[in-house]
Amino acid sequence: MKDLVGTVEFNRQLAPRYFHIRLRLPEAVGVLSGQFAMLRPQGLVEPILRRALAIHRADADAVEFIYLVLGRGLEALTRVREGENVDVLLPLGNTYPTDAVTLEGRRALLVAGGVGSPALFMLAGDLVAKGADVRVYFGGRTKFDLPALDEFEALGCPVTVTTDDGSAGERGFVTAPLERDLVADAGPNGSVIYTCGPWPMMARVGAIAAERGARCFVSLEASMACGFGICVACVVEVCEGSFAPPFKYQKVCTEGPVFPAEAIVW
Template sequence: MLETISFVEENHLLGPSYGLLRLKLDQSLYCLPGQFVMVRPQKAIEPLLRRAMAVYRLERREEGASIELLYQILGRGTEQLALLRPGDGVHLLGPLGNGFLPETWPVTDQRAILVAGGIGSAGLLLLAERFAERSIETILFFGARTAKDLVGLEDFQRLRVEIIRATDDGSSGARAFVTGPLESYLAQDGERARIYACGPEPMMKRVAEIARRYCKPCYVSLEARMACGFGVCIGCVAKISCDAEPGYSYKRVCVEGPVFAAEEVIWENV
């Protein structure tokens, strides 16, 4: 884990609601797909706490590294990120969490199915890159409210990933929730598939149900509000099934997660 001041190389606004931030680090960094960092602009007075961001892309260099963070502008924290300019300092802590571990990845004769909902694409690009490096057949089911919310689509297209799109308004792909095309696909041609999902909880709950119905291994990257990022505050727990009484325990999304086997997650109030 690295705690340092990084510096902005680029910060592109992708329309009014999204941005892509590239940070330069003077130290080397390695992370698994699905891991995240906690960031906060160095000059920001508020909010006080860092924001958790999935590592979207990582480039290791001879001296240090650069990481990219794909973000949605939703509140004061991300509004401050959108104001950053090249050369600005950013407090960074990471990589953190339990990502998509290599032992869960498909073997050569298996197929990877990625399911992204909106900004959930941020947690899956690094995984798609690892699969492309290993020539693992990969299909992305990408859902969002509108075509403008399919953020990162071009980066997946560059990897030559097969992409099936779905939007609420029908502006790109099917007019449906993304879980509809996913279930249709598995019903027709779902052999040898492993599923990896990141997005809104209702979407991931439905993905977990579909995976269970078709007996497919499935891993989900949970989203939670995080204060510290390394488990001290216990503010980001998820209810996870276990063998001991009463049949569940609470796991910290920032430490034991954010990635869990979908069959272990107890989806309440979703």
């Protein structure tokens, strides 16, 4: 974890309310898939708190983020221009367990919902690079809610697209093709599911995984002030027995953001 000043290389709009930012870092930082950062335009007075964003891409000395503008914090980030500075604390959080895919040869099913997709992009790239069997299921409300779909497609793995309104791909929820494929492919080798998206989507994906005996890891989002464990705000309720007692609330920032789906009280 380092607190660095990143310099904006680009900060461009992808779709209504979606932006893509790339920051040049003053030093090399090792980033694992699933990790995140806390960002704030340098010198910003208000709002005070940094915003947590999943790391979409990481080179040796640069990181990229894709973000959906939901409030005044990320609204402020949209106004940062090329050459300007952003305070960035990174890398934060844990990573996805992938041994079952890379060592045991299980198929990886990545289920992305809207702006949850950046949290899965590095994982997809890593697994494809290692020769794993990767399939991506990408759902959005409309065709405008599929940020960086082209980047997933460029990886060369199969990408199944759904939208709630049918404006792109199959009409309906992303869980429909996922369930269909799991039924068709429920072989002895099984699959490992990785998902990030809206809470109800992840809950449904976790339930489908449990029904089909697939392992499932979820990347969670929560309101957080710090990102490194001192505010104790970003907690999620976990099932008894999934973590060492006494706590039923675990911090998304340091114990997550990746959790086994069965550990979460949905």
